[in-house]
Amino acid sequence: MSFRQLRDKLRDKRWWQVLKAVMAVLTMFSAIVGSWTLVYFGSHFIYEWTNWRPSQYVAQMINLLLGLILLFGLTQIIAIFVRSRHVEISQSLTEAMRRIAKGDFKVRLEIGTQDRGPFQNIMREINHMAVELDEMEQMRQGFISDVSHEIQSPLTSIGGFARALQSGGLTQETRNDYLRIIESESDRLSKLSDNLLKLTSLESDKHPFEPKRYRLDRQLGALILACEPQWLQKSIEMNVDLDETFVTADEDLLSQVWINLISNSIKFTPEGGTIDIRLRQSQGEVALFEIRDTGIGIESDNLELIFQRFYKADKSRNYKAGGSGLGLSLVKKIVDLHGGGIQVESAVGSGTRFTVTLPPVKAQGGI
Numbered sequence: 001m002s003f004r005q006l007r008d009k010l011r012d013k014r015w016w017q018v019l020k021a022v023m024a025v026l027t028m029f030s031a032i033v034g035s036w037t038l039v040y041f042g043s044h045f046i047y048e049w050t051n052w053r054p055s056q057y058v059a060q061m062i063n064l065l066l067g068l069i070l071l072f073g074l075t076q077i078i079a080i081f082v083r084s085r086h087v088e089i090s091q092s093l094t095e096a097m098r099r100i101a102k103g104d105f106k107v108r109l110e111i112g113t114q115d116r117g118p119f120q121n122i123m124r125e126i127n128h129m130a131v132e133l134d135e136m137e138q139m140r141q142g143f144i145s146d147v148s149h150e151i152q153s154p155l156t157s158i159g160g161f162a163r164a165l166q167s168g169g170l171t172q173e174t175r176n177d178y179l180r181i182i183e184s185e186s187d188r189l190s191k192l193s194d195n196l197l198k199l200t201s202l203e204s205d206k207h208p209f210e211p212k213r214y215r216l217d218r219q220l221g222a223l224i225l226a227c228e229p230q231w232l233q234k235s236i237e238m239n240v241d242l243d244e245t246f247v248t249a250d251e252d253l254l255s256q257v258w259i260n261l262i263s264n265s266i267k268f269t270p271e272g273g274t275i276d277i278r279l280r281q282s283q284g285e286v287a288l289f290e291i292r293d294t295g296i297g298i299e300s301d302n303l304e305l306i307f308q309r310f311y312k313a314d315k316s317r318n319y320k321a322g323g324s325g326l327g328l329s330l331v332k333k334i335v336d337l338h339g340g341g342i343q344v345e346s347a348v349g350s351g352t353r354f355t356v357t358l359p360p361v362k363a364q365g366g367i
Helices: 003-011 014-049 055-103 117-166 173-201 215-228 228-233 251-268 325-335
Strands: 212-213 237-242 246-250 274-281 287-293 341-347 352-359
Touching: 014 055, 014 228, 055 117, 117 173, 173 325, 212 215, 215 237, 215 246, 215 251, 215 274, 215 287, 228 251, 246 251, 251 274, 251 287, 251 325, 251 352, 325 341
Parallel strands: 237 274
Antiparallel strands: 212 246, 274 287, 287 352, 341 352
């Protein structure tokens, strides 16, 4: 164990303050002894050099006075050095806080080895605060950039096809296609706005959260039937196996989880593919939902990123792909709020499997 590690460990003890006081007393005692010793031998040398032999009383008084003067001088020199360092640290702290207040989160204070006590802790906390604020600022800028990109893409499509409709020589079929695209992009903007509002509401801790006990298998059955036109249109084989399962959760919020996961599986499963949906409840009343498809799959490097806002495995981001990249972020947020967990397994060309677990108790904390 190094001296610094030992020192930090000792600082965690209550008797560290007592040890500091003892060290201060020993330091003062050493300074007094050192000053008196220096004066004693110095005056003795002067007496020998000048051949002056004062009485013992006078010699002791001279040594005492010179010792006090030397000790006072040393303490003043130390005080000046310490005071100048404190002033320098105070100025650095003030400048750092001023720069942070102006939005400069790149500021970092250099902590010297001579910095001790509360100043060192304050400087460390300011550096930590600056790092956290810098990360939040980068996230904010990235969020604004992603929102701008997502809004700009459908607006560009809407504007382009609207201008095309104003030109002559278009067949009715072409005009209808353009109108369908404009309608699709308008829906995309509407969903983007709705998802952003939902995420903001969920993260504000003010969203209404109303858990109740209900049949999860009935909810899933109704949602799967509601999506029937989508999977029938693509001739997807839907295998559903739902056990009778009770959960204590917010039914409206969880419906968004199942709709997102089912819709994604249908969207990314090719025609003639298969989707398996299974629901089980263990003896501990933990609900286990699993949805597996034979879709395009996700690259392994992207599995840890799919729950990030605006993340899309399809980098083309064209209007045919659809979606805003917020669906899985909502899913993750809602599952976390219920105290559950979500896992994903996938391979390119082999499909994807999502597994959601929900505890038997109410969400802790809630919204």
